[in-house]
Each structure stands twice: as structure tokens, then as C-alpha cells.
Amino acid sequence: MSLYEPEIICETSAAAGDPEITRRRRAAYTPGVSTELRYEDKYDLDFFQSERGGHDVRYIVLHDTEGPTQAAISWWTNPENPYQSSAHDLIDKRGVIWRCVPYDKAAHHVGYSHIPGFNEFNAEDDRWKPNANLSTIGIELEYPRWPDSPPYPGAQLQSVVEHVRSLVLQFGVTRDRIFRHADIDTNGKTDPRNFQWDWFLDQVFSEVEHMLDETARHAAWNSSGIPYNPEAAFSRYARLHDLGKPETQEFDFGFQGREYRGQGFSKAIVYCEVGYWDAIKELSW
């Protein structure tokens, strides 16, 4: 089930604001694939991968490549790679997302990692069990080899925020279940280097929390029997001016040959001439 239900389109006080912006905002809110993200589908290459062994996706781990995209892609398909390493997705410096291992398979990116609450060290095998690969999605960011440490390009940051947000929504991953490789590795990994971690998490989750709020608001309106349209001029106005909850549906009336529309909120009646959504008037009951 999606976290965010599409708004009910009703013949209400229209969409306030630029329709182009509205469309783009809505696209970004769609769980799953956002229309703005660009993908390179590489699923048919022979990337190292394993079955998940019955484990669900519960965690997301970010890495950096320490080298160019092409080098990483070749390494993850190279029979000489002794670690058989791989990742699900690689986001290159242009922001294009290379899809390598499908999410229903485990990629080999955190084999020596300890995730508290998920795995424990098993002395007999000298390994962490279960293996952290089984329950994680691994995302690599293209980034040059140390000591080269440039800032991440804006297009790449935008992509990683939107892509991880879509995964968060798709798999129900919480903020405390997103890690840097460095956070969980037991072998001294330090990636992703130079990455603005708190900024990144804030970008991902402020939007998710906003969507949750909107979903709650939507449900509250509907439970009062009044359909909610987040972009309707009256509902926006009432929120901005703290007019309380909706008491009526939108209603139409005429005056001197002109058409008006109004709606009652607990603290005031609002109305305007149809089409003049930026000239809303407020009236006591």
C-alpha cells in the first residue's frame, strides 16, 4: 500500500499556484520510480549476486566507488574479483542511476558488516551471521579515488536523495536503518567519503514526513465526510490563516449575476468569485 494517496480531484476551488510546479512536485511524491530520475538498466550483465535467503529488505547502505563508474561496473562482473563484490545501484556523477543487481537479490557490498539487531559475530565461522548483504540494498556513489576529495555534484546529490527516498517508500525503511558503509563495516571502510550525511537524511525524510502528514490530513478530512484537495485554494487559505477544520463542503452561490464559491471552516466562512482564487474573503459565521 502506498504511503501517499493521490489527492481526490473534486470540482473545488481549483489548484492554486503554477500547474507546472504542481506536476513536478507530484512526480517527486510518487512512491517507486520518479519520472525525473534517469536510469541505465544493466540488469542483463552478469553482476555478482546471491539469493536473499528469505530475508526482507530492511536497510539501505551508501558507498562510494573510489574510481570511475566504468571501473566499478567491470569489477563487479570480473571473474578475477576475489570478493565477488557488487552493489544494487550506482549513481554516477551526472546523477544517472545504473541499475545492476535487482532488489530481490542480495548484492555483495557489506559482507563484513555488523548491523546491531540484525546479525551477531559467529566465532566458529569467523563471520557475522546472518550476512548483512541479505537484508540490505547497496547504493554506490561515483567518487574519485582518495586523496582526491571534490564536492559531490548537485545532480548526483539530487538523484541520490530522490532515489533513496523512493526506496524508503517502497520498502518502508526508517531513518535509523540507513547507513554509511563506514557506520557498520568491521574492516575499516570509510566510505562514502566527504558525503554530507545529516543533510542527506534530512532531505530524504523531511519529504517523507511531509507526505505522512498530508496522508493523515487527507484521512482526517475524509473521515469528516469532506473530500480533501491539498491544492484547493480554500484549504490552503484555511491552513495559512489557522481557520480550524472544514465544517462544510465547498458551495456555490450567485450574486448580481456573478458566480461565487465558498466553504465554511470552524473559525470563519471563506468565499470568493469563482476563478479569483487569490482574492479570498473571510467572514464570521
Ligand SMILES: [Zn+2]
Ligand atoms: Zn563501501
